[in-house]
Amino acid sequence: MDNQTNAVTLVNNDNYIPQGGGGGIGKANLYCDTTPILCPGTYSVSAVKLVQPGNRIAISVGYYDDSGELKWIQNNDNNSDYWHISKDQTYASTAPIMIPEGKICQGIRFIQSGNQLAYLIFTANPDGSQGQWIGPENHDPYIPGSLENMYMDTNEVVLQKKYKLKGFRIWKKGNRIAPGFFI
Numbered sequence: 001m002d003n004q005t006n007a008v009t010l011v012n013n014d015n016y017i018p019q020g021g022g023g024g025i026g027k028a029n030l031y032c033d034t035t036p037i038l039c040p041g042t043y044s045v046s047a048v049k050l051v052q053p054g055n056r057i058a059i060s061v062g063y064y065d066d067s068g069e070l071k072w073i074q075n076n077d078n079n080s081d082y083w084h085i086s087k088d089q090t091y092a093s094t095a096p097i098m099i100p101e102g103k104i105c106q107g108i109r110f111i112q113s114g115n116q117l118a119y120l121i122f123t124a125n126p127d128g129s130q131g132q133w134i135g136p137e138n139h140d141p142y143i144p145g146s147l148e149n150m151y152m153d154t155n156e157v158v159l160q161k162k163y164k165l166k167g168f169r170i171w172k173k174g175n176r177i178a179p180g181f182f183i
Helices: none
Strands: 031-033 047-051 056-064 070-073 082-084 091-093 104-113 116-124 132-134 151-153 167-173 176-182
Touching (some): 031 104, 047 070, 056 104, 091 167
Antiparallel strands (some): 031 082, 047 056, 104 116
């Protein structure tokens, strides 16, 4: 994880979902929001956090606007872009996705890959052209065991402005699933 440590992770052990002591993600009858979250224009992803709008787990991305202010984007629409997380049959992919040389990351989305909670990133040229969703060649490795007793870490991961984002992944942080950056 050393190549992820230069991204600032706000560490607050009370920031996780689901709250309430009823068990992990699989026990909470949650859904995974698969709506693509894209930065506007030619902005690139500089921050990520996991959120829970209603009964869904979702990704929120942040970008620095022209004034240098960090702006957050997330889907607040209860649309049909989701899938149910099974308590004993859903696993989480931890496969890294690296951004191709000369490209920027403009978005992130969850996907369902077989019985795994997985993700894709949207890459494009710095001018926003030739954008495409990319993922790992396969979704191994993954967090062993189901998500029944796992939680989602909701701490923000914020890239310092002096670093360039080189990749994204989900990783196991104790009994939590957390986002991470490669820089």
